[in-house]
Amino acid sequence: MIRRALLPAGLLVLVALPFVATPYFITLMNYIGMAALVALGLVLLTGVGGLTSFGQAAFVGIAACATAWWTTRMGGSPWTGLLLALALTSLAATILGLATLRLGGHLLPLSTIAWGLAIFFVFGNLAVLGQHDGISGIPPVTLGSIELKSGPAGYALIWLTLGLSVWLCANLLDSRQGRAIRSLRGGAAMAESLGIDTFRIRLAVFVISALLAALSGWLTAHVQRYVSPTAFDVGPGMEYLFMAILGGAGHIGGALLGAALVTLAKDALQDLLPHLMKDSGQLEAVVFALLFIAVLQRARGGLIPVLARLLPPRAPTPTQPITADILSRRPQPAAGAEVLAISAVEKRFGGLVAVNGASLTLHAGEILGLIGPNGAGKSTLFNLVCGALRPDRGLIRFLGRDITVLPARRIATLGIARSFQHVKLRPTMSRLENVMLGAHLRGRMGLLAGALRLDRAEERRIRAEALRQLRRVGLDAAPDAPAGTLPLGQQRILEVARALAADPVLIVLDEPAAGLRRAEKHALADLLRSLRAEGLSILLVEHDMEFVMSLVDRAVVMEFGAVIAEGPPSTIRANPRVQAAYLGGAP
Amino acid sequence: MTGDLALLLAQDGLANGAIYVLVALGIVQVFLVTRVIFVPFGDIVAYASLTLAALQAGKRPGTVWLVLLLAVIAFIFEIAGPARRNIPRAALTWLALPLLPVAAVWLLTGVKLPLGLDYTLTIALILPIGPLLYRVAFRPIADAPVLVLLIVAVVLHFAVSGIALMVFGPEGARPALIVGGGLDVGGLYFPGQMLLMLASSAAVTLLLALFFDRTLAGKALRATAINRVGARLVGIRPGHAGLIAFLVASALAAISGILIGPVTTLFYDSGFVIGLKAFVGAIIGGLVSAPLAALGALAIGQLESFSAFYDSTMKDAVVFAVLIPILILRSLLQRAPEDEPEEEEL
Numbered sequence: 001m002i003r004r005a006l007l008p009a010g011l012l013v014l015v016a017l018p019f020v021a022t023p024y025f026i027t028l029m030n031y032i033g034m035a036a037l038v039a040l041g042l043v044l045l046t047g048v049g050g051l052t053s054f055g056q057a058a059f060v061g062i063a064a065c066a067t068a069w070w071t072t073r074m075g076g077s078p079w080t081g082l083l084l085a086l087a088l089t090s091l092a093a094t095i096l097g098l099a100t101l102r103l104g105g106h107l108l109p110l111s112t113i114a115w116g117l118a119i120f121f122v123f124g125n126l127a128v129l130g131q132h133d134g135i136s137g138i139p140p141v142t143l144g145s146i147e148l149k150s151g152p153a154g155y156a157l158i159w160l161t162l163g164l165s166v167w168l169c170a171n172l173l174d175s176r177q178g179r180a181i182r183s184l185r186g187g188a189a190m191a192e193s194l195g196i197d198t199f200r201i202r203l204a205v206f207v208i209s210a211l212l213a214a215l216s217g218w219l220t221a222h223v224q225r226y227v228s229p230t231a232f233d234v235g236p237g238m239e240y241l242f243m244a245i246l247g248g249a250g251h252i253g254g255a256l257l258g259a260a261l262v263t264l265a266k267d268a269l270q271d272l273l274p275h276l277m278k279d280s281g282q283l284e285a286v287v288f289a290l291l292f293i294a295v296l297q298r299a300r301g302g303l304i305p306v307l308a309r310l311l312p313p314r315a316p317t318p319t320q321p322i323t324a325d326i327l328s329r330r331p332q333p334a335a336g337a338e339v340l341a342i343s344a345v346e347k348r349f350g351g352l353v354a355v356n357g358a359s360l361t362l363h364a365g366e367i368l369g370l371i372g373p374n375g376a377g378k379s380t381l382f383n384l385v386c387g388a389l390r391p392d393r394g395l396i397r398f399l400g401r402d403i404t405v406l407p408a409r410r411i412a413t414l415g416i417a418r419s420f421q422h423v424k425l426r427p428t429m430s431r432l433e434n435v436m437l438g439a440h441l442r443g444r445m446g447l448l449a450g451a452l453r454l455d456r457a458e459e460r461r462i463r464a465e466a467l468r469q470l471r472r473v474g475l476d477a478a479p480d481a482p483a484g485t486l487p488l489g490q491q492r493i494l495e496v497a498r499a500l501a502a503d504p505v506l507i508v509l510d511e512p513a514a515g516l517r518r519a520e521k522h523a524l525a526d527l528l529r530s531l532r533a534e535g536l537s538i539l540l541v542e543h544d545m546e547f548v549m550s551l552v553d554r555a556v557v558m559e560f561g562a563v564i565a566e567g568p569p570s571t572i573r574a575n576p577r578v579q580a581a582y583l584g585g586a587p
Numbered sequence: 588m589t590g591d592l593a594l595l596l597a598q599d600g601l602a603n604g605a606i607y608v609l610v611a612l613g614i615v616q617v618f619l620v621t622r623v624i625f626v627p628f629g630d631i632v633a634y635a636s637l638t639l640a641a642l643q644a645g646k647r648p649g650t651v652w653l654v655l656l657l658a659v660i661a662f663i664f665e666i667a668g669p670a671r672r673n674i675p676r677a678a679l680t681w682l683a684l685p686l687l688p689v690a691a692v693w694l695l696t697g698v699k700l701p702l703g704l705d706y707t708l709t710i711a712l713i714l715p716i717g718p719l720l721y722r723v724a725f726r727p728i729a730d731a732p733v734l735v736l737l738i739v740a741v742v743l744h745f746a747v748s749g750i751a752l753m754v755f756g757p758e759g760a761r762p763a764l765i766v767g768g769g770l771d772v773g774g775l776y777f778p779g780q781m782l783l784m785l786a787s788s789a790a791v792t793l794l795l796a797l798f799f800d801r802t803l804a805g806k807a808l809r810a811t812a813i814n815r816v817g818a819r820l821v822g823i824r825p826g827h828a829g830l831i832a833f834l835v836a837s838a839l840a841a842i843s844g845i846l847i848g849p850v851t852t853l854f855y856d857s858g859f860v861i862g863l864k865a866f867v868g869a870i871i872g873g874l875v876s877a878p879l880a881a882l883g884a885l886a887i888g889q890l891e892s893f894s895a896f897y898d899s900t901m902k903d904a905v906v907f908a909v910l911i912p913i914l915i916l917r918s919l920l921q922r923a924p925e926d927e928p929e930e931e932e933l
Binding site for chain 1: 624724727728731734735737738739741742743745746749750752753860863866867870900901903904907908910911912914915917918
């Protein structure tokens with residue numbers, strides 16, 4: 001109840017505020033709102049997407065300077081200034097994103113400092129932008145004959161913009177593309193194997209966060225009526241990041257809470273510090289830096305999770321019945337048709353030949369087991385099929401199509417779904433959402449449709465499909481519980497459900513029975529048999545001999561990167577080379 | 588542009604480059620060993636130079652306040668932390684040891700120092716800063732994702748340079764040249780200090796290479812950077828390795844500050860921009876090896892010198908903007924990305 005009352009109560013306070021608060025407090029609220037927009041972008045970028053930027057203030061600056069120049073020097077209207085600001089900012093963000101988002105590790109955040117400084121130096125030295133003096137006399141935004149300048153009118157403009165942005169972002173995170181954004185954290189391999197173009201998604205998040213900063217810059221220019229380059233330096237950029245992390249970078253509310261706390265604390269410090277010492281401007285920066293470090297050391301998740309613990313726990317949402325119509329399915333090949341053909345594939349890692357001229361074929365509606373001692377090259381071959389690795393030689397065909405050099409993402413679109421030897425789930429996302437990620441390629445809705453809530457029908461279908469798959473593998477007891485709370489063996493089963501949600505032709509499983517108890521193994525074997533009965537083709541890498549031999553139609557045995565035997569389980573068991581490979585002894 | 592002018596600019600660029608080489612080497616070495624981009628490195632360089640200048644002017648360097656503050660915080664962390672240490676030992680390591688040079692500087696301020704003692708004092712006073720910063724800022728979250736470590740490093744810069752403004756004031760300072768004179772080679776004049784800087788860079792590169800390749804402590808440091816858990820399993824204490832790495836960083840920063848100070852006036856906030864430019868140079872070099880980083884830093888010096896000739900107000904913007912095409916080039920050259928390690932929630 002309390003949880004559900006929070007949002008309306010907050011909105012009520014925001015609406016009532018201009019009628020009761022002092023003008024000074026309204027001005028503070030305006031600063032909070034403008035900062036919260038930038039922090040909101042950082043929540044998407046850092047807390048949700050796992051990227052970070054110290055240079056958001058530069059985007060604020062690009063927008064503010066663009067609209068200031070347009071309205072003061074060119075005599076344009078603030079509304080066209082807004083368009084110009086958004087266009088220029090997204091152009092800059094796209095170029096910077098293209099340059100840096102492919103590079104891993106430290107290079108993106110560090111280059112954000114560099115471009116932040118570069119843009120700051122440019123602003124400070126361009127005569128047309130007033131150099132270090134900035135631009136003053138910027139006209140306010142007008143709506144008809146109403147001037148939306150500082151005070152309550154500015155408050156309305158700022159908080160309506162912020163409210164709209166929060167609504168759009170919350171919708172986005174709850175959509176198909178939003179799930180893809182949330183899956184970015186923790187490595188790209190899983191997302192790519194589901195057909196998610198992680199580079200495109202990162203670029204999109206980056207540009208969205210820049211656009212939110214641009215909105216803030218546009219508002220700053222027209223509400224303050226003055227822009228100064230010092231507001232766009234790396235220091236303020238740091239402050240925005242502090243706001244997002246202090247409030248809780250993983251939560252949209254964190255942006256608002258953090259912006260409010262930092263702005264109010266700065267205001268209080270500016271009153272307090274001059275009493276303690278002169279030259280207090282610098283002390284303020286030092287105090288903030290030390291506070292920031294303390295937050296990073298003690299409460300990295302920010303305040304929202306701490307506060308959420310004080311509230312009564314969320315009531316479990318009842319499992320909705322499956323009512324939506326079904327997602328369209330791809331046609332399956334006729335039983336017995338060739339699905340996968342690997343011929344003479346070779347993969348070297350330096351001097352080590354991991355796969356040495358291996359060949360195999362897999363037919364529709366067949367379970368093929370890939371077995372062999374440790375280090376035989378099974379997992380490498382597996383990764384070659386899925387596109388996680390690229391072979392040095394040889395040919396891999398899927399449904400008659402050459403997929404040898406295709407990346408994992410393209411292979412996923414053709415109808416191969418996989419599981420991982422080391423389980424790759426998003427532990428903080430719900431079990432249902434993890435499976436919905438698997439159906440990513442079966443949806444069509446884009447970022448804008450998600451943000452505007454035009455995707456509900458498709459979302460219902462994806463959700464229903466995911467629930468269906470959860471039920472099929474027997475994990476539908478608590479679909480909204482975090483995936484990370486499942487024991488490891490069941491996490492593997494959840495990966496199978498995710499693979500099934502993709503509606504694949506071929507499903508490739510890497511040691512799915514590892515860590516399962518006996519009864520669970522039987523259940524898994526039954527599930528795989530029923531999938532086979534539906535015409536699905538399955539490639540299985542497995543160590544558990546009993547499990548494999550009781551299940552597969554044929555097995556392929558590898559040793560030292562080469563295929564040494566192939567055939568139905570009975571022949572494999574009798575093969576002397578296989579016995580030698582597994583048990584040792586004279587060849 | 589005439590040939591003579593270009594030559595002059597190139598010479599000027601070499602002088603700039605010599606500065607960046609030293610700093611780039613420091614940053615790259617710390618990065619290769621700890622995977623921490625030690626952003627405050629440049630600030631410590633500025634501290635070193637300002638300390639030396641203050642000592643030479645007979646003034647008490649503000650650095651004593653930074654060391655004092657850090658030592659007290661580190662001591663509190665040590666005795667109040669989850670693993671309660673024995674207090675006398677903590678006091679010895681974290682209070683007495685770092686405060687030794689502070690006391691020496693305090694007593695010797697204003698005394699006419701014999702030759703070379705000002706350099707010794709400067710190095711002694713700067714040395715504790717790295718390990719103390721590590722203890723206070725990084726060690727409590729040593730297992731955090733690299734992204735968090737990087738944010739801490741950047742925030743730390745704001746704290747350290749803010750304190751620098753409070754203790755040194757906004758004025759810059761320039762210590763005396765270590766070597767005067769210079770070499771005249773075919774009409775080009777190479778100042779002695781610049782040659783000293785380049786020679787020191789080469790010597791530092793060599794020494795560090797020997798340290799990391801030939802000594803057990805150096806190898807332990809590299810092992811820790813590659814895999815903390817694995818290093819711990821074979822008996823390396825990651826905390827110790829971190830301390831050593833930051834001690835090395837401090838030493839490099841002290842040497843850089845002493846060498847750079849006499850050729851360019853450093854202000855309390857100069858370190859950050861110098862550090863970033865050196866880092867851009869290191870990225871040109873690919874961030875993989877010291878010699879390549881040095882070449883990249885020299886290139887940055889040239890770029891700065893030539894762009895200053897066309898528009899002196901824009902030279903900083905040009906140096907940072909050049910990062911973009913470099914990164915695009917590196918993106919294009921990069922092979923298939925390896926999967927990043929799974930990271931926990933921020």
